[in-house]
Amino acid sequence: MKILGIDSSAKSASAAILDNGRIVSSFYINTGLTHSQTLLPMIESALSCSATKLKEIDFVAVNHGPGSFTGVRIGVAAAKGICDPLNIKVCGVSTLESMAYNLLENDCIACAVMDARCSQVYTALFDITDGEVRRLTDDTAM
Secondary structure: OEEEEEEOOOOOEEEEEEEOOEEEEEEEEOOOOOHHHHHHHHHHHHHHHOOOOHHHOOEEEEEOOOOOHHHHHHHHHHHHHHHHHHOOEEEEEOHHHHHHHHHOOOOEEEEEEEEEEOOEEEEEEEEEEOOEEEEOOOOEEO
């Protein structure tokens, strides 16, 4: 199964191709340019570097927030624009939950936090046990 992962919910943006759970290509950028300028070229590069054609993608996973309102809209619009013509399934993923998955190797309680600006943060708690992530709280702005 091939998955295209997209994240444009924060100042940085990324795109990755996974093939049967293995990352085969990934691109990350934090240049300060708008995601409308960088996201589609990153997706194209990720596909090219992994020798994957768009029609070979089974799913697209896109972070739907919390995060930058404009960044989320750009990522979701790109995902829908890619998926609709080719009938590829698209799945929205919490940005904070995506962060928790970086800790799969650790049995722990994870507190994912990201800047929400205006002296606030977005946060959520997750229980990570035996390589499984279980949500403990909803995504919240504090």
